[in-house]
Structure formats: C-alpha cells, structure tokens
Amino acid sequence: MRLASVLQTALRLVYPPTCLTCDALVEADHGLCGTCWGATPFIGASVCGLCGAPLPGDHVAAGDLCDDCLTTERPWDAGRAALVYRDNARRLVLGLKHGDRMDIARPASLWMAGAAGDMLHPGMLVAPIPLHWRRRIRRRYNQSVLLGRGVAGRTGLPFCPDLLQRNRPTPVLDGKSPDERFRALHDAVTVNPRRAGRVAGGSVLLIDDVMTSGATLTAATGALKRAGAASVSVLTLARAVKGA
Structure with a gap:
C-alpha cells in the first residue's frame, strides 16, 4: 500500500x-x-417532472411540467436531467459521444445520480438506450452504456446493458424536426428476448446522454411497456431546452 x-x-x-x-x-x-x-449549466431543484428541464421560480409543485411535456405526450412516468444542453454541457456531451472522451462518463454519472433524487427506488433496473450494431462498431462504444453503468454503480441498482436493442438502423437525428424524429424511431427499439423476464412487472430506469424531442426515449419506453414493465423513468445527462 x-x-x-x-x-x-x-x-x-x-x-x-x-x-x-x-x-x-x-x-x-x-x-x-x-x-x-x-x-456548465447544472439543473437546480425546480424541474419538470417528466423530463427534468428547469422551470422558472423556486416553488414548483410536484408534477409541474414544462411546455414541451404539456404539449407532447410522454409514455414514461418520471424524468430528470443533470445539465441543460448548452455551453460547457454541450462540449461535455459531444466529447463523450463523438470525441472518445470516455473519462467524462465517470463524473457525468455522479451528476446524473444526484439529479435522479427521489425518482429512484430499490430494485429499479438501470438500462441504457441501445445503439444499432453498425453504429456501435463505428463509434466503438455506447456512451449510454458507460453512463448507465456509472449510475448503477453509484446507486447500487441492478444494471442490464443489453435489455434493449435496435432492430434496424436509424438516420442521424441532428437537424430533424420533432415529427421526423418520432417517425424515424417508430418501432426501432425492442426488448431483447433473452432479457424479457427482467422487464415484466418491474420498474426500469432508462439512461441516455441527451434528450431533445424525446423520440428515442418514447420508442424505448413503448417497447418496455409492451413487454410488461410496471413503470419506466428516464434519466439523461443533458436536456435540450428551447431558447437555451
């Protein structure tokens, strides 16, 4: 020693x-x-209950929602994010996602676990948003797996890196409208048949790097609910906010 x-x-x-x-x-x-x-724009305590976007004011009631979540149906039960997707948060996300900066996942997962707060409960299964195998080979790693493993390790929750799978490749979503994103992701995510027994009747914490429209999280939540998940919550490193 x-x-x-x-x-x-x-x-x-x-x-x-x-x-x-x-x-x-x-x-x-x-x-x-x-x-x-x-x-780095860390998100405080006053947040939307479904996506974690910051809300104005210091006295936000439980269940208050942002404008996006008031107008767009969210199939999951609760959501949080650690950062607003701008300034240094954007640099961190892009470094992790495209810059081989896997070291960012360690502090990022700590921030995410802190942001999750009372959304977590014992036995909740942590699962990352999957990449299609072709994209995973090009990128060499899935940043959501790194974040999910870190969150699970910091919270003591069980982790299943291959609970979900992409059954077909999807186009790059940057620059696409919300409607285009939702169409592109429709039925693109399924539950891994070998892991279906871990879903039925349980609760799942979905992990992703950034939420923009929510199309990817919607597709994943739909797959989990069809497989019998009792509840699904979402946790992202960053949340894209209009005007931010």
Whole structure:
C-alpha cells in the first residue's frame, strides 16, 4: 500500500490532474476548474417532472411540467436531467459521444445520480438506450452504456446493458424536426428476448446522454411497456431546452 501511494504521488507530480474541458490544473481527477464549472449549466431543484428541464421560480409543485411535456405526450412516468444542453454541457456531451472522451462518463454519472433524487427506488433496473450494431462498431462504444453503468454503480441498482436493442438502423437525428424524429424511431427499439423476464412487472430506469424531442426515449419506453414493465423513468445527462 505504501509503494502504491508513493507511485500515485509520483504520477500526480508528472501528470497532475487537469480540468475535463480545458488544461487548467484541478485538485482531483475527473473534475472541472472554477471557470468551466461556472460555464456548465447544472439543473437546480425546480424541474419538470417528466423530463427534468428547469422551470422558472423556486416553488414548483410536484408534477409541474414544462411546455414541451404539456404539449407532447410522454409514455414514461418520471424524468430528470443533470445539465441543460448548452455551453460547457454541450462540449461535455459531444466529447463523450463523438470525441472518445470516455473519462467524462465517470463524473457525468455522479451528476446524473444526484439529479435522479427521489425518482429512484430499490430494485429499479438501470438500462441504457441501445445503439444499432453498425453504429456501435463505428463509434466503438455506447456512451449510454458507460453512463448507465456509472449510475448503477453509484446507486447500487441492478444494471442490464443489453435489455434493449435496435432492430434496424436509424438516420442521424441532428437537424430533424420533432415529427421526423418520432417517425424515424417508430418501432426501432425492442426488448431483447433473452432479457424479457427482467422487464415484466418491474420498474426500469432508462439512461441516455441527451434528450431533445424525446423520440428515442418514447420508442424505448413503448417497447418496455409492451413487454410488461410496471413503470419506466428516464434519466439523461443533458436536456435540450428551447431558447437555451
């Protein structure tokens, strides 16, 4: 143990920890410097009960919804997000998703577990949004699996990385309208037949990196409810908010 401590100290002298999104020195690994922390829009306590988007005011009642969730039906039961998808949060999400920055998943899952709050309960099964196998090969990893594994580890909940599967490839959704997104994802996600026994009568916590229209989470929730899930909640690293 003493040798390990000495080696760890030596490594920190040679490779001191730096900020996740810049080169500034920080006190601990996987942290943000003061400037980047200030540029990261963490979501506070006043949130929409179905997607986690921030709501104005300090006295939001349980069940209050944002404009999107008032106008768009959500098949899941509750939802939360850790960050608003803008500024440094956007850089973090894109780094994790497209920049091979798998190290971001560690602090991100901590933020997500904190944002989930009372949405979690014992026995809830944590499951990531799946990638189609072709996209997974190109990207080499599924960022939602990394986030889901981290959330499960921090909360002590069971984790099933292959509970869901994409049964067909879908187009890149960036730039598409909400209606186009929902059409593209219709019936694109199914429950893995080998894991169907873990769904019936249980509760599932769906994990994804960012929620925009909610089309992907809708498709996944529909698959889980058809397989007999008693409840489905969603938890994302970031929530895209109009005007943000």
